[in-house]
Amino acid sequence: MNFLPQRQVHLDFHTTEAIDGIGSRFDKKQFQSCLIKGHVNSITVFAKCHHGWAYFPSETNEMHPGLHGFDLLSAQLEACAEIGVQAPIYISAGFDQKYAVEHPEQLRIFPRTMVRPEVAVNSEGYKYFTDMPGFRQICFNTPYLDVLAEQVKEVVKKFNPVGIFLDIVGSRLCFCENCRRDVIAKGLDPEVEENYWVVGDEVYKKYYETINAAARSVNPDVRIFHNAGHIACGKRAHAFANTHLELESLPTGGWGYDHFPKSAKYVKHLGMDYLGMTGKFHGTWGEFGGFKHPNALKYEVALSLANGAKCSIGDQMHPYGFLDDATYELIGKAYAEAEKVEKYCYDIDVVADIGILEKESFMRVYSAGTTSDTGANRMMLEGKYLYENLDPDCDFSKYKLLILPDSIPVTGTLKEKLLEYVRGGGKVLCSGSSGVDENGEFIFDLGVKYMGKSNINPSYYHPEYEALGLTSSNYVMYSDKHNISFVSGKVLGYVRDSFFNREPDHFCSHKHTPFKTENAAPGIVVGKDGGYIAWEIFSEYAEVGSFVLKEAVMKTIDEILKDSKTLRTNLPSGAVVTFNDQKNNSRFVLHALYSAPVVRGKSTQIIEDLMPVYNSEFEIKTDKKIKYVKLVPQNRYILFKQKDGKVNFKIKEFTCNQIVVLKY
Numbered sequence: 001m002n003f004l005p006q007r008q009v010h011l012d013f014h015t016t017e018a019i020d021g022i023g024s025r026f027d028k029k030q031f032q033s034c035l036i037k038g039h040v041n042s043i044t045v046f047a048k049c050h051h052g053w054a055y056f057p058s059e060t061n062e063m064h065p066g067l068h069g070f071d072l073l074s075a076q077l078e079a080c081a082e083i084g085v086q087a088p089i090y091i092s093a094g095f096d097q098k099y100a101v102e103h104p105e106q107l108r109i110f111p112r113t114m115v116r117p118e119v120a121v122n123s124e125g126y127k128y129f130t131d132m133p134g135f136r137q138i139c140f141n142t143p144y145l146d147v148l149a150e151q152v153k154e155v156v157k158k159f160n161p162v163g164i165f166l167d168i169v170g171s172r173l174c175f176c177e178n179c180r181r182d183v184i185a186k187g188l189d190p191e192v193e194e195n196y197w198v199v200g201d202e203v204y205k206k207y208y209e210t211i212n213a214a215a216r217s218v219n220p221d222v223r224i225f226h227n228a229g230h231i232a233c234g235k236r237a238h239a240f241a242n243t244h245l246e247l248e249s250l251p252t253g254g255w256g257y258d259h260f261p262k263s264a265k266y267v268k269h270l271g272m273d274y275l276g277m278t279g280k281f282h283g284t285w286g287e288f289g290g291f292k293h294p295n296a297l298k299y300e301v302a303l304s305l306a307n308g309a310k311c312s313i314g315d316q317m318h319p320y321g322f323l324d325d326a327t328y329e330l331i332g333k334a335y336a337e338a339e340k341v342e343k344y345c346y347d348i349d350v351v352a353d354i355g356i357l358e359k360e361s362f363m364r365v366y367s368a369g370t371t372s373d374t375g376a377n378r379m380m381l382e383g384k385y386l387y388e389n390l391d392p393d394c395d396f397s398k399y400k401l402l403i404l405p406d407s408i409p410v411t412g413t414l415k416e417k418l419l420e421y422v423r424g425g426g427k428v429l430c431s432g433s434s435g436v437d438e439n440g441e442f443i444f445d446l447g448v449k450y451m452g453k454s455n456i457n458p459s460y461y462h463p464e465y466e467a468l469g470l471t472s473s474n475y476v477m478y479s480d481k482h483n484i485s486f487v488s489g490k491v492l493g494y495v496r497d498s499f500f501n502r503e504p505d506h507f508c509s510h511k512h513t514p515f516k517t518e519n520a521a522p523g524i525v526v527g528k529d530g531g532y533i534a535w536e537i538f539s540e541y542a543e544v545g546s547f548v549l550k551e552a553v554m555k556t557i558d559e560i561l562k563d564s565k566t567l568r569t570n571l572p573s574g575a576v577v578t579f580n581d582q583k584n585n586s587r588f589v590l591h592a593l594y595s596a597p598v599v600r601g602k603s604t605q606i607i608e609d610l611m612p613v614y615n616s617e618f619e620i621k622t623d624k625k626i627k628y629v630k631l632v633p634q635n636r637y638i639l640f641k642q643k644d645g646k647v648n649f650k651i652k653e654f655t656c657n658q659i660v661v662l663k664y
C-alpha cells in the first residue's frame with residue numbers, strides 16, 4: 001500500500017524518425033546530476049514511444065533508426081541504478097504511429113458523433129479523421145494486441161524493471177470492422193452507438209488481461225499501470241487492473257486545479273498506493289521549451305502531499321538524450337520542500353464529514369468541466385468541508401452527510417443501501433432529480449414531495465436569509481428547476497418564476513425575463529433525513545460559478561450538520577484544507593494551502609505569486625486529547641486550546657502551504 005517512491009519524474013520521449021542523432025548527447029554524469037539536483041528518486045524511462053520505435057536492441061520491434069545501434073534504455077537504467085533511483089519502464093500501447101501507418105486496417109474508427117470540428121483533436125493530441133498532424137490510435141480488437149503483448153514480455157524479460165507504464169489506453173468506442181462484427185455477433189443493433197460500448201469494455205478487459213498476463217508470465221511482482229489519463233470514479237475493475245494508480249492531472253494541460261483533489265478523494269477508497277502526476281510544462285505534454293513558474297510546481301506538489309499522494313512531474317527529454325538543467329532546478333525546488341515533510345503525508349486515513357456520490361460513477365465516460373461532480377467538488381474545496389468522493393460500492397457509514405448532486409438515480413441495491421444509511425442516522429443533501437426512485441418519488445423524508453421537472457427557465461431564488469450579506473433579493477437560477485410541494489421542515493428559500501421563457505414571439509430586454517414577485521414554491525427545504533434543493537445547482541455552479549449558488553449549498557449543509565462539523569476555519573475561498581489521521585503515529589495532520597491561479601493568455605491558469613495568508617484560525621472537533629500542536633517542517637510548537645471536545649489554534653502566517661501536526 002505504501003511502496004511507490006515519493007518524488008518521481010515521468011520522462012516522455014516520443015521521438016520521430018525524421019530526427020537523427022537520437023541519444024547522441026546522452027551523458028551518464030549529466031543525466032545523474034540532473035536527477036540528484038531534482039531530488040528525484042524514481043524516473044520512468046522509455047522502451048517504446050508513441051511513434052512506435054524501440055530505444056534498445058529489440059527482437060519484437062524495430063529500434064529507432066536515429067540511435068544507430070546505441071542502447072539508450074540500458075544506458076539510462078545503468079545511470080539510475082548507480083545512484084539508487086528507481087526506473088520503471090514506459091511502453092506506448094494505444095499509439096504506435098509506425099504500426100498504424102503499416103496497418104491502417106487496424107486503426108480505431110471513431111463514431112461520427114465524435115468527429116466534429118471542435119473535437120477533431122482532443123487533449124491526447126491525436127487526430128480522428130482530419131489531416132492534422134498527430135498520433136493515430138489503434139484498436140486492440142486486432143492482431144496488434146498480440147504484437148504489443150510480445151513487446152511487453154520482451155521488456156520485462158530483458159530488463160526486469162520494477163514496473164511498466166502502458167499509455168494511452170482505456171475502454172473506447174470503436175467502429176472498425178472487428179468491433180462492428182462483435183456487436184452484431186452479440187445480437188445487438190450495429191446502428192446504435194451505445195452498443196459499441198459493450199464491445200469496447202470487453203476489448204479493454206481483454207487488453208489489460210493479456211498485457212498483465214504477458215508481463216507476469218516473466219515477473220509476477222512487476223508493477224503495472226495502464227494510463228487512461230483519469231481514474232474514472234466507479235470503474236473499479238479498470239482501476240484494479242493496475243498495481244497502483246498514477247493520477248495524471250496537469251492543471252495547465254486541460255485538467256484544471258480542481259481535478260487532482262477530485263480524483264485523489266475517490267481513489268483513496270480503493271486501497272491502492274497512488275501518485276499525483278503534474279508536468280513541468282507551461283501547458284501540457286510535448287511542449288519543448290515550456291516552463292511553469294517554480295511557485296506553481298511547489299503548490300502542485302504540496303497539493304499531492306495534502307491528499308496522501310506520491311508525486312510525479314512530467315518532462316520530455318531532448319532527442320539528443322540530455323536532460324535540461326533548468327528543468328531539474330525547477331523540479332528540485334518543489335521536491336526539496338516535499339522531502340522535508342513526507343513522513344507526515346502517507347499512511348493516512350482521511351477525516352471526512354461529507355461524501356459526494358459522484359455522477360461519474362453512473363456514466364460511461366468521464367466528462368470533465370461542467371458536470372455536477374465538478375461543481376460539488378469546487379463547493380467543497382472552497383467551502384473548506386472535509387469530504388471524499390464515492391461510488392455506490394463505497395462504505396457510506398463513516399459520513400455524516402451524503403451529497404447526491406443533481407441527477408443521481410436511486411434504485412435497486414443503491415436505494416436499499418441509502419435507506420439503511422439514513423435509518424442509521426446519516427443525512428443526505430439532494431438536488432434536482434437526485435433521491436427520486438423508479439416510481440418518481442423521493443426515497444428520503446426531505447420535507448417535500450417530488451412533482452417532476454419544470455419547463456420554466458430561468459427561474460429565481462428568493463432566500464429567507466441575507467444572501468451575500470445583503471437584504472434578500474431575487475437571484476437568477478439558470479439550471480433546470482424541479483417542482484416540489486411542501487410537506488414539513490425548514491424552508492431556507494423560495495422559487496420565484498419568470499413571467500415566461502424567452503421565445504421569438506415574447507421576450508423581455510437583452511437576456512431573460514424578469515421574476516414574478518410572489519413565491520411559487522419552496523426552493524430549499526431541510527426535512528428529517530436532510531435537505532433538498534430544487535435546482536441542478538451543482539452543475540450550474542460548475543458552469544457559471546456564482547457565489548449565491550455556493551452560499552445556498554453551504555447554508556443548507558450547515559443547517560443539516562449544525563454543530564457536528566469536524567473543521568471550522570476562516571481560510572479564504574481559494575485555500576485548500578485537508579485533515580488526515582496518521583493512526584500509527586497517533587497524530588492528526590492538517591494541510592493548509594493557498595494559491596490564487598489567474599487566467600493569463602487565452603485560457604491558461606497561472607500560478608506566479610504566492611501571497612502570505614495571515615491569522616488563519618482553526619477549530620477541530622475531536623474526542624482525542626491533544627498533547628501538542630506544531631508546525632512542520634519548522635518544528636515550531638504553537639499555542640492551542642482544548643475545551644468541550646474542540647481544539648482551537650491559529651497560524652499567524654503561511655505562504656503556499658503549511659502542515660500542522662496535532663499529536664494525540
Ligand SMILES: [Zn+2]
Pocket residue numbers: 107108109139140141174175176177178179
Ligand atoms: Zn475496433
